[in-house]
Amino acid sequence: MRILQVSSELFPLLKTGGLADVAGALPAALGAQACDVRPLLPGFPAVVAGLHAAQTIGNFTTPWGERIEVVLGHLPGLGAAGQALKAYVLLAPGLYDRPGNPYHDAQHHPYTDNHRRFAALGWGAAHLAYGLDSAWSPQLVHCHDWHAGLAPACMALWDSPHRVPSLFTIHNLAYQGCFDAGCFPELGLPASAFSVGGLEFYGQVSFMKAGLVYANHISTVSPTYAREIQTAEQGFGLDGLLRSRAAQLSGILNGVDGSVWDPKHDALLPHPFDMRKLTGKALNKAHLQAETDLEALPDAPLFTLVGRLTEQKGLPLVLGGIEEIVGGGGQLLVLGSGDAALEHALAGQAHAYPGRVAVRLDYDEALAHRIFGGSDVTLVPSRFEPCGLTQLYGMKYGSLPLVRRVGGLADTVTDTDLETLDDSSATGFVFDAFDSTPYRSALRRAFALYRRRADWNRVRHNGMRIASSWQDSARQYRDLYASLISTP
Numbered sequence: 289m290r291i292l293q294v295s296s297e298l299f300p301l302l303k304t305g306g307l308a309d310v311a312g313a314l315p316a317a318l319g320a321q322a323c324d325v326r327p328l329l330p331g332f333p334a335v336v337a338g339l340h341a342a343q344t345i346g347n348f349t350t351p352w353g354e355r356i357e358v359v360l361g362h363l364p365g366l367g368a369a370g371q372a373l374k375a376y377v378l379l380a381p382g383l384y385d386r387p388g389n390p391y392h393d394a395q396h397h398p399y400t401d402n403h404r405r406f407a408a409l410g411w412g413a414a415h416l417a418y419g420l421d422s423a424w425s426p427q428l429v430h431c432h433d434w435h436a437g438l439a440p441a442c443m444a445l446w447d448s449p450h451r452v453p454s455l456f457t458i459h460n461l462a463y464q465g466c467f468d469a470g471c472f473p474e475l476g477l478p479a480s481a482f483s484v485g486g487l488e489f490y491g492q493v494s495f496m497k498a499g500l501v502y503a504n505h506i507s508t509v510s511p512t513y514a515r516e517i518q519t520a521e522q523g524f525g526l527d528g529l530l531r532s533r534a535a536q537l538s539g540i541l542n543g544v545d546g547s548v549w550d551p552k553h554d555a556l557l558p559h560p561f562d563m564r565k566l567t568g569k570a571l572n573k574a575h576l577q578a579e580t581d582l583e584a585l586p587d588a589p590l591f592t593l594v595g596r597l598t599e600q601k602g603l604p605l606v607l608g609g610i611e612e613i614v615g616g617g618g619q620l621l622v623l624g625s626g627d628a629a630l631e632h633a634l635a636g637q638a639h640a641y642p643g644r645v646a647v648r649l650d651y652d653e654a655l656a657h658r659i660f661g662g663s664d665v666t667l668v669p670s671r672f673e674p675c676g677l678t679q680l681y682g683m684k685y686g687s688l689p690l691v692r693r694v695g696g697l698a699d700t701v702t703d704t705d706l707e708t709l710d711d712s713s714a715t716g717f718v719f720d721a722f723d724s725t726p727y728r729s730a731l732r733r734a735f736a737l738y739r740r741r742a743d744w745n746r747v748r749h750n751g752m753r754i755a756s757s758w759q760d761s762a763r764q765y766r767d768l769y770a771s772l773i774s775t776p
């Protein structure tokens with residue numbers, strides 16, 4: 289099957305979060321399922337720099353008269369078995385050639401022309417779907433998140449002698465790509481699309497809604513999140529639409545890319561280790577404590593959090609639980625960047641508890657690996673979480689996840705109790721309400737298990753044993769693609 293994968297990020301070229309990990313892992317995982325996947329990406333500087341042997345295959349002109357060149361090149365080491373992956377990139381320096389974050393400027397202001405920058409991604413996908421590359425045309429277009437939301441709309445609404453099905457995957461409903469209605473004429477869509485039944489959303493244009501309305505099928509990154517987004521509480525105003533499309537909405541869990549995340553072969557770890565020989569894990573912890581100015585306490589449970597510092601990730605709970613961690617003799621290390629108020633509050637706590645709390649306000653891929661490698665508990669107490677990857681990386685690296693029972697966290701972590709210890713399904717600590725009392729109680733349970741070392745080791749072993757590879761999920765995507773392609 290020939291699949292065009294449309295996303296704005298792809299690891300290792302460009303990453304701001306889990307979307308990049310997924311877009312980077314899927315082509316090879318699907319390659320192993322006999323799918324020929326080609327990514328389409330905007331020509332951000334890091335993407336253009338990573339693309340080899342690029343050749344122009346066509347171009348198109350935007351409604352505001354900008355010419356966009358579509359090139360096809362190779363991304364080395366990203367295909368099946370580490371081969372080069374063929375990828376399409378949109379060359380439009382006026383839209384994409386800007387340093388830093390792909391979505392906003394250095395002052396964290398979203399670029400004012402984001403509707404143009406990501407409309408172009410949608411058009412690029414639609415042009416490729418309808419024959420821009422005479423040597424390869426996709427049988428299905430798989431669009432990821434709002435950045436690619438215009439693709440299903442163009443594919444459904446443009447005139448074409450044949451139709452190519454589209455799949456739209458929601459990675460996070462909280463980010464919707466909403467723009468002023470005045471930008472609609474620049475989107476190249478018929479006027480009728482600016483309506484309640486189209487991409488109009490409370491008077492604005494919503495790229496997320498465009499994906500949800502016009503895609504042949506909608507998926508999201510866990511079965512629980514697929515249900516949650518159909519409720520008012522988690523639907524961000526789109527729950528009614530999602531309920532109306534429930535028959536075409538499903539959840540497929542993310543996996544772990546073993547070529548990037550494997551403690552046995554991880555070149556970014558000072559001391560690689562595996563399930564059978566965990567001495568490296570203890571050495572990584574000592575290394576991590578030293579490099580982050582935490583006291584060298586081998587027996588203090590080290591709680592860590594790697595993530596975007598946003599409301600979503602449950603930072604208020606983490607801040608409120610610091611006394612519990614420090615008072616219990618543990619340590620806390622946070623790596624993240626984001627909300628200025630959260631950054632400030634975390635830095636204040638590191639100052640208040642030197643040697644016990646450390647905070648790195650940064651984005652650092654290599655440090656993230658060293659953290660999972662040395663950590664005892666991976667905190668993911670999210671308010672909502674479509675899937676979550678850090679709990680999976682924690683498990684794989686022998687760090688027990690402590691998570692809220694929500695979204696993909698509920699689908700991937702099993703709470704530790706006598707029953708789950710006994711049947712070897714326990715993998716971490718799960719609490720329910722988004723409230724400090726159950727969160728702190730989960731922290732105390734982590735301390736209690738840490739003191740029972742044999743049981744701790746069993747739970748750690750359970751987590752490391754669960755492969756969470758992409759194989760099962762890639763099969764589910766393959767089956768979904770096949771059913772959409774065969775449906776007239």
Ligand code: ADP
Nearest residue numbers: 305306595596624650651652653656676677678
């Ligand atoms: P989300 O996509 O909501 O941010 P995920 O858990 O799905 O959450 O994925 C986050 C990804 O980004 C993981 O690969 C995580 O290790 C990485 N990450 C997040 N923040 C940082 C950071 N400050 N430094 C390095 N990696 C980070």
Ligand code: GLC
Nearest residue numbers: 306307459509674675676677
């Ligand atoms: C989003 C979600 C996260 C998910 C990731 C990859 O950013 O917030 O839960 O794991 O996308 O699908």
